[in-house]
Amino acid sequence: MKHTNPMPGDIGLTQISGVTGRLIRLGQWLNGDGFADYQHAFLVLPDNRLLEAVPGGARIRSLSEYTGANALYVCPEGLTEQQRSAICDAATRYIGVPYSFLDYLAIATHRFHLPVPGLRRYIASTRHMICSQLVDQCYLDAGVHLFADGRWPGYVTPMALYKLLAH
Structure with missing residues (x-):
């Protein structure tokens, strides 16, 4: 479900300009998500x-940082206040978690069914997360499973969140 008034527990989706945005678009294209308009995801607290994952590590910022940006706010239908609270509580455990562009490569490797022994274990063990992985993990920690398609935990791009929740 998409809406314009962000509430705690919502997922914000937005664009990133410049080289970084283009690299993320390429990573999403490699993962089958196309060259669409959302390259960044964050969790409303x-x-x-x-809370957002960035190259310097996950951090908490003011929501006003995205005032005037082309931000779209989404959440699953029927998300309860108790679930929203649990999602936000989970978020505080991830402050400082490192970011890794290599996760896009790992997600693409999985998508193309390339035989890389230990890939799933490696991704889980590094504790690096891209923005969409961080959001998905906060939801999982709260017992809310966004994806029911059998994907591995953490194999989520911003456009996968958009496709799931904004249509």
């Missing part, structure tokens, strides 16, 4: 804050 209480008190007009957000």
Whole structure:
């Protein structure tokens, strides 16, 4: 479900300009998500804050950072207040978690069924996360499974979130 007034537990999707945005678009294309308009995902927290994964490590910022940006807010239908609270509580455990562009390559490797022994274990063990993985993990920690398609935990791009929740 998409809407314009962000609430704690919502997922924000937005664009990233420049080289970084183009690299993420390429990574999403490799993963079958196309060259669409959303390259970044973040989690809305209480008190007009957000959690986002960035190259320097996951951080909490003011939601006002995205005022005026082309941000789309989405969440699963029927998300309860208790679930929203649990998702936001889970978010605090991930402050500082490193970011890794290599996760896009790992997701593409999995998508193309390339035989890389230990890939799933490696991705889980590094504790690196791209923005969409971080959001998905907070939901999983709260017991809310966004994807029912059998994908491995963490094999999520911003456009996968858009396709699932914004249509």
